Amino acid sequence: MSAKKRTDELFVVLHYLKRMKDLIPEVPGVPQGEFMMMHKIHCCLQEGGCQGNVPGVKVSKLSSNMGMSMPAVSQMLKSLQKKGLVTRTAATDDRRVVYVALTTEGERVFSNAIDRFLERVDAVAALFGEEKINQITVLLEDLGHAVERVRADQPEKFAQHI
Incomplete structure (x- = not known):
């Protein structure tokens, strides 16, 4: 295949x-980046990021x-905290360490949005096929890792030149 093609x-x-970002549901007052942060907090806590008496991730x-x-x-978390969606707690033994967790309201907002997201993904999977969804997910993860590796190894190729 030619380089142009x-x-x-x-x-x-x-x-x-x-x-594809359109699959991510809009949450009034919460930009997509903040919603993705809420998702990451939720996932980290589900994966055991919060063990023992640790108040979050x-x-x-x-x-x-x-x-x-x-x-x-920190800026994104400050915004989410102002909206009452996350809590930030400094570690008692090292004040430089800060833990974050979703509030009850944050969990409710996140859960409702995830339900809408899953409905959209299910509709796409019904048309596209579950196996193809799995294949493309793996391929896009591989592509993302390749892009990140080039970005790290050759940052000059990603420098913003106007």
Whole structure:
């Protein structure tokens, strides 16, 4: 395949991928990035990020899991906290360590939105096929890992030049 054809086809696919964000339900007053943060908090807590008497998931873990800087994560969490959707708790033994958890209202908002998301995904899977959904998920994860590796190994290729 020629480089031009590959480029043209990739742009079409990237356009479709961008439209996939439409599957994520709108939550009034909560931008998609903040909703994705709520999802990550929920997942980390479900995966055992909150063991013993730890009051949530570490902000540093959220930062690394989401590939975001600590200041960006802190700003997003501050916004979610103002909306009453998350709590932030400093560790008693090290005040630099902060734990985050969804509030009861945060869990309710998240749960309602996830239900709508799953309905949309089920409708797409019914048309596209469950096996194809699984295949494309694996392929897109592999593609994402490849892009991140090139981004890390060759940052000059991702520098913003205008």
